[in-house]
Amino acid sequence: MSPEAGDALTVLFMPESAYGPTNQCIGLGKVLVDKGHTVVFAAESSWAGKLTPHGFVEDLVDLAEPAPSAAAEAAGQFWIDFINETAPEFAKPTREQLATFVQPTYQALIDGATYCEPRLREIIARHRPDVVVEDNVVSFPALMTSAAAFVRIVSCNPLEIRGGGIPPVFSGYPAGDATGWASFLEEFDRTHTDTWKAFDAWCQEQGAPPLPEREFMHSSPTANIYVYPRELDYTDARPLNGSWHRIDSSVRETDEQYVVPPELADRPDDSGLIYLSLGSLGSADIGLMQRLIDILGATRHRVIVSMGPRADELRLAPNMAGAATLPQTTLMPQVDLVITHGGNNTTTEAMHFGKPMIVLPLFWDQYDNAQRVHELGYGVRLATYAFADADLTDAVDRLLADTALRDRMATIGADIRSRDGLRRGAEIIERVGLRHRGAGGGGFPG
Incomplete structure (x- = not known):
């Protein structure tokens, strides 16, 4: 239903450049556009031309000085390049990654934020969201x-919302065993405090409030x-205050319908249909991807592979089909098992569709997922670079044969879908905007 006259809002989204957060915002934004609101994307410039087909206004930003002779980049190329350069870090324990991967990633994000700050102010002045x-x-x-209302979205594992009684974010440590939590936080402070202090000072120079301890992101006093x-x-274990709203899933409805190729759809009764995706960034690790393909290629199962930006370098087995990109949200309902890197979008979508998972984490919150x-028994975590071939094939066979788990997951998926997180999230944003307009506006309280 379109908003009443005078109630149409202008909503500006600023997602992180990678596919996960951007797709998350695309899903919410499309609901708002369909309701008659104007949606502006101040996304990173490699997304040029990919957002307007959904009815969005593109007013994009660079996160660094563009190379004078740079060719058109793939969407998210800024982070694909960064991840490729740091891929050897992924085999390290999470505590060691704090210094060699997490802190440099934060610094790269901070560099992007400081670079595009003037451009963002121009965009806001132009669109007056x-x-x-x-x-x-x-x-x-x-x-x-x-002068606009501010809404924060966390499309990472919610350990990012720090608090007592929960494992440290990025650690991948068990919730039921606090061994190592304090040591991990001490190492986080050792490796991140100077970066945090400098960023906090810069944010305050721009008129923002002080950052909470250990956090690089402000929360909204109105709606998160x-x-x-x-x-x-x-x-x-860690209750949240009333400004926080959980949406159980946020599955975009913009993907084209996926049709399983006949050679995979017609399979033996004892064969499962598996979806393999390490995300747009993880799939750039060609050695890991090819190993997974080779192991699964020797099984009786059928596999659909999201091959990623280096698809032409991968060799699929005869029991497989794949492409560089696939419409994940229409593909996933048709499979029996998901093998994933544990990105938040894929993890929540697998739960949304009721699919058990094998998770091979690479970086950031993927360990936590x-x-x-x-x-919690919804799948199996494997050591991404240390698992034996049999670890993977045994996990596949065990999960596919566990009819009780598959029935349980199907029930959970139906419950999650009934909560309609996508529209709930869009309604929260819409409600915040209408209330803010009715109150006469005003910026973030100092």
Whole structure:
């Protein structure tokens, strides 16, 4: 239903450049466009031309000085390049990655935020949004100091919302065993405090409030949205205040319909249909991808492979089909098992469609998602670079044969879908905008 006359809002989204957060915002934005609101994307410039087909206004930003002779980049190329350069770090324990991967990643994000701050202020002045929505892990002061209402989205594992009684974010440590939590946080402070202090000072110079301790992102005093199923959540150990709203899933409805190729659809009764995806960034690790393909190629099962940006370098087995990109949200309902890196979008979508998972985490919150899925019995976590071939094939056979788990997952998926997180999230943003307009506006409270 379209908003009444005078109630149409302008909503500006600023997602982090990778596919996960951007797709998350696309799903919410499309619901708002369909309701008659104007949606502007201040996304990273490699998304040029990919957002307007959904009815969005593109007013894009660079996160670094563009190379004078740079060719058109793939969407998210900024981070594909960064991940490729740091891929050897993924085999290290998470505590060691704090210094060699997590801190440099934060610094790269901060560099992007400081670079595009003037451009963001121009975009906000040009469109005068009623609501600005940020889905990122570092703050952009221009977004929260404008006259618009400010909404934060967390499309990472909600351990990012720090608190007592829960494992440290990025650790992948069990929720039921606090061994190592304090040591991990000490190492986080050792490796991140100087970066945090410098960023906090810069944010305050731009007019933003002080950053909370250990956090690189401000929360909104009005409305914060996080995307995570109730079945995986940590709120029993770390309750959240009333500004936080969980949406159990946020599955975009913009993907084209996927048709399983006949050679995979017609399979033996004892063969499962598996979806393999390490995400747009993880799939750039050609050695890991080819190993997974080779192992699964020797099984009786059928496999659909999301091959990623280096698809032409991969060799699929005869029991497989794949492409560089696939419409994941229409493909996933048709499979029996998902093998994933544990990105938040894929994890929550697998829960949304009721699919058990094998999780091979690579970086960031993927360890936390992998551990949560494993410890709650919704799948299996494997050591991404240390598993034996039999570890993977045994996990596949065991999960496919576990009819009780598959029935349980199907019930959970139906429950999650009934909660309609996508529209709930869009309604929260819409409500914030209408209330803000009715109150006469005003920026982030100092």
